[in-house]
Amino acid sequence: MQKRLVWLLVAALVGFASAQTPPVSKVGSLMAFTGALAEFGPAINNGVMLAVDELNAAASAVLGGPIVELVTEDSATVPSVGVDRARKLVNTDGVIAIVGALSSGVTVSVAESVAIPSGVIMVSPASTSPLVAMLPDDGDYIFRTVASDALQGIVGAQLARGEIVEGHSFDTAAIIYVNNPYGQGLADAFERAFTARGGTITAKVAHPEEPQPTYAALLEQALAGDPGVVLSASYPGQATVYMAEARDLFGYNSWQFTDGTKSVDIIGAVGADVVEGLYGTAPGADPEWGGYVAFSDAFEAKYGERPPLPYIDTAYDGMAVIGLAIAKAIVDGVEVNSDNVRERMREVANPDGEVVGVGEFERAMQLLAEGTAINYTGAAGEVDFDDLGDVVTPVEIWQYVGGDIVSVQVQTGSEIPTE
Template identity: 50%
Template sequence: MKAKFLAILVVLGIVAAACAPAPTPVVIEKEVVVEKPVVKTVEVVKEVPVEKVVKETVVVEKEVVVEVVVTPTPVPKPPVGPPKVKIGALYCLTGALAEFGEAFRKTGDMAKDHFAEAGFPIEIVVADTETAAIPGVEAARMLVDVEKVHALIGAAASGVTVPIAESVSIPSEVPQISYASTSPLITVLPADEGKDFLFRTCPSDALQGVIMGKLAWDAGYKTAAVLYVNNPYGEGLAEQFKESFEFRGGKVTAMVPHDEAPAPTYVSELRKAAEAKPEVLAAISYPGHATVYLKEAIEGGFFDEFLFCDGTKSVEMPKEVGPEYLAGMFGTAPGALKGASYDVFVAEYMAYYGELPPLPFMTNTYDAITVIGLAAAKCEADGKDITPICIRDNLREVANPPGETITPGPESLKKALDLLKEGKDINYEGAAGSVDFDDAGDVVTPIEIWKYVEEAPYIATERLEMTIPPK
């Protein structure tokens, strides 16, 4: 005998919102087929004396069941609105600095989201510089002429930042903030004299080079050779290192440049650097170069002691070279003050991406985008159009004292927007440290002393140098 029944399945979705009205249920009724096992007893008689065998078999019957599903009416998110400012982001997604590019992009995306949460949406248009001057200039020209961005961040390499400034941003009167270009040339770039369109949120190598020279001397080295990338970054840092090291009594036996484009071998350059048998090789390049020549230096017996900088601070390079060959060797890089601003940045990055920020200049990237966004917000709060000139004029107004301290993160950015609307001053204290632009558009942040270790992620911070020693 068939068993028939009506089953009602109710799925309730409840959306809790503090101020939103209760969602309206939507009822959908449909027929579905459900298989229900029914046990039947069958009697079988065998022709044996006084014996009856009973067997049970299972018969599957199909029944029609009415299923009712109740779903909530979707509650739309509050509209963010159109972007208030358009920022062109020049990232090194390919080329010798490609390892860094995606990290910069992720940091920029987080900054954009923070402004959206704070109620001041921004747009970031990304372009790849290829870590080279000509593609970098072409990318910047596209952002300025086609995308009509209000400001530029980048580039990473000084050898790309300088020609972009000279050919695109300064002639077009668009402010440009580099987050990673450390060449001392940027401080005194003739093209920007009296113009004030070139800024950076990272320190000059006039600072890093001094610390790097001191580090080599304090480590006990008396002689060193330098292998450096032949662009404003490599030239500037190499010269500052040499001056600092020799000021203390050391001797730089060779200064050997190499091309900015990665090459398959650097044996010729290594031979020149090793000719006078110096104790250590200062590797002032990018991972795309140093990965090749470090392996050749070790395998060829040219060097087994190295000194590193920000450009050769890499989580990928030890994997290729062998972490055991680099472990215990030191380097320098722009650092970040460990305080409230840095802690918020790290916590936000962990929440977004599930890892600690792995590479240098990520804090500086966040700061570059943030000061542009805040400068644009001040333009609006003052009743002015958001233009490249207005943003340029307000960078120091939002980043330098006096004013109420603003830190990274959406909550503090929202506070900044409210203060600006009230006509009050703000002072953005960045993830990398104070973003107090001087007359040349430079900032001063700590220099980090770090070293390679054998265990992933292969980099350990030793300390921060807060004061700059004599050259």
């Protein structure tokens, strides 16, 4: 009898909500469709749009109509452009949240100049620099659905020192990195972990964020100490040029890659034979994780291919949490604004609520209407935000094989040492 009364109450709440049209909130997607990360932007934005479609379908069934309108802008992988586009999203479009940016340099600039001063939520699916966690975010507006490079740097050093793949081991390494918070943070993390394991860094060379026509002078510095391997902590727009020059001008081709250089464009630019067998690291979901399998199936059904690049899953998760927090604000009967949505981000994503997974948004909203707490578990892993708005996601070891990118293994957060 008591259970029947609960379901009658749920039906009444759902019916009441369906009799009204819920408010539609604008959410910005600040991607990189041009510039050094142009290869990544469209695919990652597809992950955001998939989540929006699923959220709106669920909201239409449970709340009586769609709840999210997506407004997309291009940062051009340039901080000043990103700030300009973010201001447009906030001041002209009136978004209450932004999914993005991709480059850590763009994210830091947008957070400091736009999101934090304006009190607008920002969830980056790809900005892995440790500096993001150090932003002066007293209002708690900056979140990430991807782990800090403090973890990737350690796994990269483990890989380079032979702790992960037999036969892949180097005593010396040089680092070429993009001179922004992403490149700096990852280069520093790799250097600390590599030297702690007895390795020697022979050179550490930065290049500008804007792609250059040649990197010959930079390569001369990086290769002067005859390193066993060079870590490429850049973006495809730069790496496609300097890898070709390293091969043609210096006869060098011993590389280890990162998330920024996990790239189909690199295969096309320098040739599959040149990168064949080379390894890299990237934050990434366990391919056997149930959430990732469900996400990959849904992505393929919508776009005709499995997720081809990093951060598509974390972008989906970022939009999912924002959308569920919007739904909770609607059910709670409060104004749907950035502050009220921000207050509900951890409530829908962190333990100890009823677990809801990828694509289960209709069930999630029904639970919220019932007054039941939920705990969203994502495509990339658990989305449990800490006090800094950070999460811990696995780190993948991957390899270029046969003109493709294949996953070798995944290390979960608990398997990664602290240094």
